[in-house]
Amino acid sequence: MEGGGGEEGVGKFLNWATNIGITDAPLDTLDLEVPSLSSSCLGKSLFISEFPDAGGRGLGAARDLRKHELILRVPKSALMTSESLMLKDQKLSMSIKRYPNLSSTQILSVCLLAEVSKAKGSWWYPYLKQLPRQYETLSSFSNFETQALQVDDAIWATERAVSKAEMQWKEAVPLMRELELRPQLLTFRSWLWSSATVSSRTLHVPWDSAGCFCPVGDLFNYAAPGMESFSSEEIASWMQTSTLDLEISSSSKNTSGEELDVECIDGDSQRAYCFYARSRYRKGEQVLLGYGTYTNLKLLEHYGFLLNANTNEKVFIQMEQKVNISSWPKDSIYIQHDGKPSFALLSALRLCVIPPNHRKSVGHLAYSGKQLSAENEISVMKWLRKKCEVLLAKLPSSIETDGLLLTFIEKMQNRPSICEVKKMITTCEVEIEIFFESTNSETLGEVCELGLSNKARRSIERWKLAVQWRLRYKQILSQCFSFCGETIYFLSAQQDSCVL
Ligand SMILES: C[S@@+](CC[C@H](N)C(=O)[O-])C[C@H]1O[C@@H](n2cnc3c(N)ncnc32)[C@H](O)[C@@H]1O
Numbered sequence: 001m002e003g004g005g006g007e008e009g010v011g012k013f014l015n016w017a018t019n020i021g022i023t024d025a026p027l028d029t030l031d032l033e034v035p036s037l038s039s040s041c042l043g044k045s046l047f048i049s050e051f052p053d054a055g056g057r058g059l060g061a062a063r064d065l066r067k068h069e070l071i072l073r074v075p076k077s078a079l080m081t082s083e084s085l086m087l088k089d090q091k092l093s094m095s096i097k098r099y100p101n102l103s104s105t106q107i108l109s110v111c112l113l114a115e116v117s118k119a120k121g122s123w124w125y126p127y128l129k130q131l132p133r134q135y136e137t138l139s140s141f142s143n144f145e146t147q148a149l150q151v152d153d154a155i156w157a158t159e160r161a162v163s164k165a166e167m168q169w170k171e172a173v174p175l176m177r178e179l180e181l182r183p184q185l186l187t188f189r190s191w192l193w194s195s196a197t198v199s200s201r202t203l204h205v206p207w208d209s210a211g212c213f214c215p216v217g218d219l220f221n222y223a224a225p226g227m228e229s230f231s232s233e234e235i236a237s238w239m240q241t242s243t244l245d246l247e248i249s250s251s252s253k254n255t256s257g258e259e260l261d262v263e264c265i266d267g268d269s270q271r272a273y274c275f276y277a278r279s280r281y282r283k284g285e286q287v288l289l290g291y292g293t294y295t296n297l298k299l300l301e302h303y304g305f306l307l308n309a310n311t312n313e314k315v316f317i318q319m320e321q322k323v324n325i326s327s328w329p330k331d332s333i334y335i336q337h338d339g340k341p342s343f344a345l346l347s348a349l350r351l352c353v354i355p356p357n358h359r360k361s362v363g364h365l366a367y368s369g370k371q372l373s374a375e376n377e378i379s380v381m382k383w384l385r386k387k388c389e390v391l392l393a394k395l396p397s398s399i400e401t402d403g404l405l406l407t408f409i410e411k412m413q414n415r416p417s418i419c420e421v422k423k424m425i426t427t428c429e430v431e432i433e434i435f436f437e438s439t440n441s442e443t444l445g446e447v448c449e450l451g452l453s454n455k456a457r458r459s460i461e462r463w464k465l466a467v468q469w470r471l472r473y474k475q476i477l478s479q480c481f482s483f484c485g486e487t488i489y490f491l492s493a494q495q496d497s498c499v500l
Pocket residue numbers: 001002003053054055056057058132200201218219220221222223302303304305306307
């Protein structure tokens with residue numbers, strides 16, 4: 001995902017942001033600040049930079065930052081919401097009232113397109129100009145990219161996302177016609193852009209479930225919550241607001257030094273979205289934000305990216321009908337990112353592999369996470385190992401092939417030489433052929449010489465995400481397979497030594 005507008009656009013955007021009161025000045029200097037046309041709202045705590053391995057354009061620490069320090073303040077008047085847009089546009093406000101069945105996210109998507117339609121006439125023009133031009137969220141996946149996910153659940157989730165977007169677009173078209181938006185803004189493609197902008201960039205506000213656009217505040221890239229538990233404090237570098245993640249907070253403090261609570265009152269100029277450093281940062285480090293707890297598929301669905309090291313990644317396991325897991329919610333039955341079974345999966349399996357008439361007497365042990373016996377544990381591990389083996393065997397490509405395919409895709413993104421590519425193509429010939437067909441690409445020789453067409457360049461990024469997703473899925477199953485094998489070996493050896 002690339003931000004639009006180029007360097008010049010970013011400069012204009014930061015000037016605009018400064019003039020509307022956005023600032024990264026430390027709290028103790030805020031009262032002394034006199035906004036000037038030439039100063040940038042950034043530079044005192046944060047700076048914009050490219051972080052190629054973690055989200056592209058993002059915000060870095062302009063100096064060493066202390067834990068809990070206020071590092072960015074965006075006044076309420078600078079937040080773009082359906083409400084603030086309607087206040088400035090009577091036609092928009094009147095028309096929206098005639099469509100009470102549209103959801104808050106549909107309304108914000110329409111409001112965004114209506115603002116884009118005004119081009120330079122929009123008060124938000126400098127902000128709109130630097131928004132990304134395209135997104136890789138699941139709703140924009142073509143059939144080829146969807147099938148590249150390989151796993152049924154992921155394919156269904158993508159098909160659902162595409163049809164939901166289409167339905168929401170159809171419902172919103174009459175309103176957009178009434179608003180006389182430019183024809184190109186009425187298309188499904190524009191809708192995908194607008195709804196993905198809402199999905200991937202809005203921050204929570206208490207008065208609108210669609211959230212708000214928060215200029216500059218929406219430049220923070222993402223770190224998964226949970227990373228802090230097994231890495232140093234440098235990596236645990238996301239932000240918090242005064243309450244939970246991304247809660248709007250008052251900029252002022254009451255006399256006891258506690259932050260005031262969160263209600264936003266119209267007309268109260270003190271109200272602002274405040275970002276506080278969640279841990280210490282060294283100068284130059286990227287400052288990251290925890291948007292929430294997401295599996296890779298959810299990250300793809302809402303934000304159009306995934307993390308290779310995502311501690312919240314899960315491989316959900318479907319149990320056969322005859323296995324009774326009714327005591328556990330379905331979404332608690334999974335293999336964790338490190339290949340180990342979840343608490344619920346392990347407990348459910350421990351009960352499943354013993355005869356039904358014995359279950360009642362040991363149920364309390366299983367539900368409290370205790371091993372029932374070495375034999376029982378070995379049976380559980382054998383069941384799970386078989387499950388992983390079957391799931392892996394069902395998929396059309398192996399871990400090794402996917403690894404090679406990713407190398408091929410990365411090469412294709414960087415103008416490869418034809419010899420290089422020809423050598424690699426034998427690995428996954430069929431899938432590569434379908435990619436060329438689905439993007440109406442020329443022959444391989446021409447692609448190597450002239451580069452990929454625009455259509456192919458857009459598609460290859462999503463294809464890469466699909467292959468990365470399925471590879472991670474397979475790696476987790478494979479790790480679980482090994483974990484089960486090691487546990488069986490260990491328990492069997494223990495049993496043998498007891499017999500001796
Ligand atoms: C709120 S925006 C963050 C700023 C964004 N990079 C930009 O240039 O405007 C969220 C988007 O940034 C990208 N992003 C954020 N964190 C990321 C990460 N850790 N890895 C890859 N992409 C990330 C995703 O495209 C996501 O939809």
